[in-house]
Amino acid sequence: MTSPPVPLALALTPADRAADVAPGEPVTVAATGGRLTSVAVTGQDGRVVAGALAADGGSWRSTEVLGYGKTYTTTATGQDSQGKPSTSTSTFTTVKPRRQVALTMNPTDGQKVGVGQPFAFYFDTAVADKAAAEKAIQVTASPAAEGAFYWFSDKEVHWRPKDYWRSGTTVTVDAAIYGKSLGNGLFGREDRKATVTIGDAVVAVADGTTHQMTVTVNGVLARTIPVSLGKKGHETPVGTYTVMSEHTDYTMDSSTYGVPSDSPAGYRTKVAVATRMSNSGIFYHSAPWSVRDQGVRNVSHGCINMSTENAAWLQSISAKGDVIAVQNSGGPALEPWDGLGDWQVPWPTWQAGGKK
Numbered sequence: 001m002t003s004p005p006v007p008l009a010l011a012l013t014p015a016d017r018a019a020d021v022a023p024g025e026p027v028t029v030a031a032t033g034g035r036l037t038s039v040a041v042t043g044q045d046g047r048v049v050a051g052a053l054a055a056d057g058g059s060w061r062s063t064e065v066l067g068y069g070k071t072y073t074t075t076a077t078g079q080d081s082q083g084k085p086s087t088s089t090s091t092f093t094t095v096k097p098r099r100q101v102a103l104t105m106n107p108t109d110g111q112k113v114g115v116g117q118p119f120a121f122y123f124d125t126a127v128a129d130k131a132a133a134e135k136a137i138q139v140t141a142s143p144a145a146e147g148a149f150y151w152f153s154d155k156e157v158h159w160r161p162k163d164y165w166r167s168g169t170t171v172t173v174d175a176a177i178y179g180k181s182l183g184n185g186l187f188g189r190e191d192r193k194a195t196v197t198i199g200d201a202v203v204a205v206a207d208g209t210t211h212q213m214t215v216t217v218n219g220v221l222a223r224t225i226p227v228s229l230g231k232k233g234h235e236t237p238v239g240t241y242t243v244m245s246e247h248t249d250y251t252m253d254s255s256t257y258g259v260p261s262d263s264p265a266g267y268r269t270k271v272a273v274a275t276r277m278s279n280s281g282i283f284y285h286s287a288p289w290s291v292r293d294q295g296v297r298n299v300s301h302g303c304i305n306m307s308t309e310n311a312a313w314l315q316s317i318s319a320k321g322d323v324i325a326v327q328n329s330g331g332p333a334l335e336p337w338d339g340l341g342d343w344q345v346p347w348p349t350w351q352a353g354g355k356k
Contacts (some may be wrong), residue, residue, distance in 0.1 A: 006033035008080035010088040018092040023066035024136075024179020024188065027051070027074060030059045034080040044071045065179050068187070069096040098185030101125045103177055107320065109194040115201045116242040117321025118160035118342040119173060126154035129183030130356050133157065136188065138174045145169065150345060151354035152337050160342050160350070164323065167218060169198040202322040204314070206284075206304050208236065208329030211295045213284075213304065215314060222317070225310045226295025228287070229329050230302040236326050237302075239334030240343035241277040243322040246315050250274035252285065252303070273311035277304075277324055278339035284324065286311040298329070 011030045014021045027041050027049065035057030041049040049072070051062040057078075066072060074090040102124045107113050119139055127133050134149050134157070141147070145161040152158065165171075172195050177188025206213040206227055213225040230236040252269045274285035287294070287305035294305055304326075306314075323343070326334070336344040345354075 005081045008032070008034035008078050008084070008086050010036075010076050010078055010086065012074050012076060012088055012090040014074075014090065014092040016090040016092070018090075020095040021066075021092050022179055022181050022187065023068055023070070023094040024176065027062040027066070027072070028059065029074065029076045031057065031076075031078045034078050034086075036060055036076060036078045037085070039074070039076045041072055041074045043067070066094050068094055068100075068179070070094050094179075095181075095187065097187040099125060099187075100189035101127070101177070101182055101186050102189045103175055103192055105173065105175065105192055105194065107194065107196050109196070111194075112197045112199045112319060114243060114319050114321030114323065115164040115167060115198055115203075116240070116323035116340075116343060117165065117196075117198070118158045118242065118340055119171070119196075120156065120158045120340070121175065123155045123182075125186060127157075127182050128186060129181065130154075130157070130353075132180060133177070133182055136175065136177045136180045136182075138172075138176070140172045140174075141165075142170045142172075148351050149353060150342070150350045151356055153355060157354075158340075158342055162347050164201065165198040167198055167201050171196045171198065198321075199319055200317075202318050204284075204322070204324045206236075206324065206326050206329075208298055208327065208331075210328075211297065213306070215317075217317065223310070223313065225306050225314070227284075228290050228293045228296075228300055228305040229298040229326070230331060231299050232330075234301045235298075235331030236282065236300070236304065236329040237278075237280075237331045237334040237338075238326050238329055239341060241282070241324045241326065241334065242340035242342065243318060243320050243324065244276040244278070244339050245320060246318070247274045247276070248272060248315075250283075250285070252283065272308050273315055275311075275315055275318065276339070278334070278341070280338050282339075284311065284314065302331075 009032045013028045039060040050064045077087045106120045147161040175192040204215045208229045213227045272286045284304035286308035290305045293299045
């Protein structure tokens with residue numbers, strides 16, 4: 001006995017009369033008991049939304065996002081196993097956000113960075129649904145690397161690998177936040193994308209006891225540099241720094257971290273070479289005035305002093321994202337939130353996600 005044919009059923013998502021639809025989520029149609037022959041999603045202005053029909057005719061999915069506060073109609077036509085056609089429609093409206101949230105990120109597209117570089121994402125409004133934000137931001141490494149998100153605040157989340165990046169890795173970021181709900185009536189304003197390359201493994205270790213900095217490139221010692229770290233009362237914080245930015249002819253100004261330049265402990269000095277290691281004013285930089293102290297004693301206000309020639313050399317082989325570790329300085333621990341001090345957070349703590 002032959003079983004009766006399964007009737008054609010078309011499932012349209014969003015459903016008819018759905019409201020407050022997130023425009024970043026796809027429109028889909030699925031057919032059972034037959035196959036789709038045509039699907040059109042049409043906006044109130046008559047424009048048809050792009051989409052793709054599966055090769056077997058079993059499903060259709062939109063390939064572009066929708067607009068905010070718009071009305072759309074999905075018209076889907078299919079055939080059952082006997083070739084009998086059927087059509088279903090769905091008219092729905094997309095959400096009008098309470099506010100659209102903008103996103104910036106570091107590093108940006110096309111940059112080549114060091115093995116310690118975390119990927120930082122900055123929202124212009126506090127994010128209520130952090131899980132949704134993490135889901136929208138895809139970080140993909142080739143070769144693959146284990147990693148996780150960590151929230152430093154309601155507006156700032158970083159992604160870093162468990163261990164330093166492998167040199168030559170390509171990292172692709174697809175922050176597809178447009179049209180995605182971030183909670184509390186907030187929706188993403190615009191997607192951000194980046195493809196970033198990891199360069200050589202440049203790792204420097206500055207020791208406050210020996211007054212030397214060893215620099216290795218891909219595990220091979222490249223140079224040992226005499227240095228001078230922070231003097232008593234200005235000890236350089238201990239920990240693992242990530243190079244933030246590189247500068248030449250830079251003015252070192254104590255007022256940028258709260259010490260007036262005209263006070264007894266203040267300064268305002270122009271240097272030929274300076275590389276930022278923290279937001280609180282820690283740099284390694286050229287310091288021709290302390291060459292006699294470099295390799296002998298710590299005399300700086302917290303920065304790593306070295307000769308102009310050594311500072312220029314290190315900057316010439318270095319990049320943002322390189323690793324600089326400070327040890328035996330007598331200073332406090334570097335705060336993880338100070339610049340890109342991400343490596344100060346132990347991996348199990350990092351995996352817990354931070355300020356969720």
